[in-house]
Amino acid sequence: RKEVEQDPGPFNVPEGATVAFNCTYSNSASQSFFWYRQDCRKEPKLLMSVYSSGNEDGRFTAQLNRASQYISLLIRDSKLSDSATYLCVVNARGFKTIFGAGTRLFVKA
Amino acid sequence: ETGVTQTPRHLVMGMTNKKSLKCEQHLGHNAMYWYKQSAKKPLELMFVYSLEERVENNSVPSRFSPECPNSSHLFLHLHTLQPEDSALYLCASSQARGGEKLFFGSGTQLSVL
Numbered sequence: 001r002k003e004v005e006q007d008p009g010p011f012n013v014p015e016g017a018t019v020a021f022n023c024t025y026s027n028s029a030s031q032s033f034f035w036y037r038q039d040c041r042k043e044p045k046l047l048m049s050v051y052s053s054g055n056e057d058g059r060f061t062a063q064l065n066r067a068s069q070y071i072s073l074l075i076r077d078s079k080l081s082d083s084a085t086y087l088c089v090v091n092a093r094g095f096k097t098i099f100g101a102g103t104r105l106f107v108k109a
Numbered sequence: 110e111t112g113v114t115q116t117p118r119h120l121v122m123g124m125t126n127k128k129s130l131k132c133e134q135h136l137g138h139n140a141m142y143w144y145k146q147s148a149k150k151p152l153e154l155m156f157v158y159s160l161e162e163r164v165e166n167n168s169v170p171s172r173f174s175p176e177c178p179n180s181s182h183l184f185l186h187l188h189t190l191q192p193e194d195s196a197l198y199l200c201a202s203s204q205a206r207g208g209e210k211l212f213f214g215s216g217t218q219l220s221v222l
Contacts, residue, residue, distance in 0.1 A: 046212070049210065087152075094164065094208075095142070
């Protein structure tokens with residue numbers, strides 16, 4: 001079983017749509033959780049951290065379910081500029097930060 | 110402008126060459142990482158240095174040799190690579206507490222012929 005699993009997509013949505021991604025992780029002792037965004041041929045960039053109580057940053061909402069070991073990202077009112085690959089990232093212990101393979105999103109006019 | 114700078118951006122080398130990748134961070138962090146990203150695969154953690162001491166070494170072949178002379182600089186020395194080593198090599202830094210956010214450089218796109 002992969003340590004971090006994501007649906008690769010692609011998700012094709014129109015502008016203004018709401019889209020949600022899920023991610024599961026295998027290590028129940030994991031402590032830190034993040035969503036990163038990676039544009040084509042670019043480096044990953046931190047989108048947001050994920051907290052147990054859930055957190056929101058503008059149009060983006062992240063949730064963590066420790067019991068089921070999954071993380072979600074919700075994007076409201078999608079913009080063309082949201083087109084990218086979204087990486088689910090889990091820190092299992094110490095400096096061992098594990099990346100999922102990513103979910104591709106295409107937002108179309 | 111990124112706080113993590115990698116050079117070169119692109120590198121083409123033969124299997125018998127020796128080359129080095131360089132990474133420099135200007136964020137005051139004390140942990141630095143090397144990741145490998147192959148096409149359609151997730152980022153693979155290769156090495157981590159915290160306070161200039163190697164703390165993670167993920168079964169990477171010995172043809173990859175890291176060096177961390179100080180908390181701001183990280184190198185990856187390459188020799189006798191194989192074509193399957195062609196990939197994007199990403200350097201990242203973070204605070205030296207583990208579990209912290211990573212800040213990445215732009216990467217070195219490596220092609221081994």
